[in-house]
Each structure stands twice: as C-alpha cells, then as structure tokens.
Amino acid sequence: MEKTVLQWLNYMERNYSGNSAFQYVCDDEVKHVSYTDFVTDIKRFASWIRTSFSEYEGVHFGILARTGYSYAVSMLGILLAKGVAVPLNIEESADVIRYQIGHADVEYLLTDGEYESREQGAAGFWESVQRIFNIEVYRECTVFCEFADDYDVDSLALLLFTSGTTGKSKAVMLSQRKLFAPICGFESTVSQMSSGYGNFCVLPFCHISGVGTLIANSTFGICINICSNLKYMYRDLKLMKSTYTLVVPVVLKAWAKEVKRGHADKLGELKVIICGAADVDAETLNAFAESGIAVFHAYALSEIAGGGTMNASCDSKKIKSVGKPMQGCEIKIIDGEVCLKSEAVFCGYYKDPEETAKALADGWLHTGDLGYLDEEGYLYLTGRKKDCIILASGENVNPEELEEMLERIPFVEEALVSGKEEKICARIVCRPEME
Secondary structure (H helix, E strand, O other): OOOOHHHHHHHHHHHHOOOEEEEEEEOOEEEEEEHHHHHHHHHHHHHHHHHHOOOOOOOEEEEEOOOOHHHHHHHHHHHHOOOEEEEEOOOOOHHHHHHHHHHOOOOEEEEOOHHHHHOOOHHHHHOOOOEEEEOOHHHHOOOOOOOOOOOOOOOEEEEEEOOOOOOOOOEEEEEHHHHHOOHHHHHHHHOOOOOOOEEEEOOOOOOHHHHHHHHHHHHOOOEEEEOOOHHHHHHHHHHOOOOEEEEOHHHHHHHHHHHHOOOHHHHOOOOEEEEEOOOOOHHHHHHHHHOOOEEEEEEEOHHHOOOEEEEOOOOHHHOOOOEEEOOOOEEEEEOOEEEEEOOOOOOEEOOOHHHHHHHEEOOEEEEEEEEEEOOOOOEEEEEEHHHOEEOOOOOEEOHHHHHHHHOOOOOEEEEEEEEEOOEEEEEEEEOHHHO
C-alpha cells in the first residue's frame, strides 16, 4: 500500500486516469473532474507553493473555506510540497478559529472569502498569519515542478483539531505514514462498490472521516460526489448518482424521519450508509432495510487516522455494536476503557506532551471511551471514562448506561444521572400525559 502522497497520486494516475474523480453541483449543473485533472491540480498547487515561497517544507498552511474540490486539492497539494496542512472548520466561531490558528502556528492561510464575509472584522482573527491567499490561487500556476519520492513518511503532515465541546480542542498530529495506513482496512467495505459507483461526501475535509473518505475512495477509483452545504443535501443526492455515504448521527436521524414518512426517494440511489457510533434502533434499521438501504456502524477517531471498527453485519442481534476491528487494528479493554493499537495511531497532540502521554501509554492508544467486546469480538461502546461516577467502594458507574435503562421505562421522557455525596442520583422528566 502507498506510503506517501506522491506514490498515491502516481497510483491513481496509472489506474484511473480517465475515470471521474469528483462531481459537484454548480448553478444546478453537475460538474465533473477526471482523475487526470485531479492529480494535475494537486501537482499544480504544490508547484505554486514551491515557486511562491523560499521556504515551504514544514511550513504550516491553514485552510478556512467551505468543503469543496479546491479544499481537497489544496490540502493534498500542501502535503505534496512537504508542507503541513491545517484544515479548519468554517462553521466554528471567531474565538475558536483565532485560537486554532495561533495554537497550530499557521503562517499562511487559504480562504474562499466566505468566512470573512460572515464574520465582521474577520481580518483581526489571525494576527499571527503572515499572508492570506484565495484558495483558487493555484489555478494561475503554469510552471510545474518535478517531485522526487524522498518524503520523510514520519514527519508531521496534517494537524486536525478534535471537538472542543468540553474544553479547548487538541491538535492531532498525523504523518503521511499514518494517513495512508488505514487504507487496507477500508478495502473490504469499499470493495463492495465498483469504480463506477459514487460516494456521497457530506462530511467536511476538516473532519477525519472527510479526510478518510477522500483518500480511501480515491485509492479505489470511486467518484466522490461533494455536497458542500447541507442545505442542498437532497438536491445533490438527486443530481449525483451516489450509492454509499458516511454521515454523522444527526444526518442519519434526519434521513430516518424521511424514510419512515415514505420519502426514501429523497436519498436518491443510496444503498449503504455508514454512521459513526449512532444509537439506531431496530425499527429504524428495518425501515432503511425495507427501502433497500443498509446501515453500517463505525468507530473512527482522528487519533487513529479514521481507522477503528466497522459493523457491516446488519445483524439485529449486533444492533448496538460498532463492529469488529478493521484490518491492521487491535482492540483491548483496559480497566473498562477501549484501547487501540495500529500503525495509524497518531504521533501525539501538538504542543501538548501531557495529554499525549495520557493518550499513548504502554504502546496503546487510550481513547477515553468505555466499552466491552463480546465473545465474537464485536465492540460495544457504553460511555466516556471521564463521565464515570466513582463510588466510595471504588466501583466505576457509567451514567449513560443507567440513563438508557431509565429511559426504557414508559413514563420517562428524559433522564440525567449524576453522583452526589457518594450516591447515584437521577433527575427524571416524565412524559406529559403520564406525569
């Protein structure tokens, strides 16, 4: 399997040159990009970097734009030029973007102008940035450089920020070796699709699942149909033939409502939906199945470059499982915590040795997630380690498991379990008609 971005590009060029690599909708018209043009544009972007900067190796380039074709080109072009790509989420607040740009030591920023137009006074958000460029600037480059395959596969290539819902987000460090390591694990799932099928890409490229979608599908010659805005999701599904996709739980829930209402046609030609650790009940799974759509569960982390587990069994007995380890990944439960080992495990958190030491211990990635393996090796997630209630007896109690049990009671609408004075307490909201 390819270890560097140049090897990967050469592989695509040899095997899929005339195939469609990307589709996207512009003014209600579907635009097509071939693999030949995709590879050429990545090399053009890297050539623009090399001819525009005296120093570029190891330089941090931030990307703040709506997910689209040029976002993919710029991210991979930065890697090809031996720079460090820092994809940023255009939906984040100004304070978060300011923090991430500073923390990641971004020197140059690529934007499409949307963020600046949305956030008043955006120019002041990135005082540390030396210069800002339009993300389409590479199209002006007419000089192509030669690229030698002399990459240090273990040097920093990509910085991805984790969710910061419980504090400041951490920057996950990934090398080119780490980025390409999980590909073999995706092959068994992707091999079910021929190169003529399309992947509906609705996840942003600042998300590890978006990056994984980009690399995995391109490796197997599958066309990536980019949906840049959820507002146009159903339009894009109708206009671009897509047979499988990877989504977050909130999108799956929205689609489930449409399917149950008899509007499965809104999902176009989708046959497989992969969703990360979604809590999907049997009724919902059956509704999708009756519409000819299979739902696979997955467990993917930025810290393992999107690798992890996959549940493609569609077995009602395994409905709560996120599946078995992908090829090349090992799982071990240590004191109730899910721990992973793989060549794809990240290099550490940028400028955060303390958190890195916590996450990488004894040769295993400690995920912070609680779970267990059944007798057949299927993984089940039960909650987060830091949410545990520790009793005086030393016993760890997972509030999420208790909340789930309480919410099965007919009159309970919502339940919140917490610890108080060495006791387990629950706050319960009853259904109005049963109070």
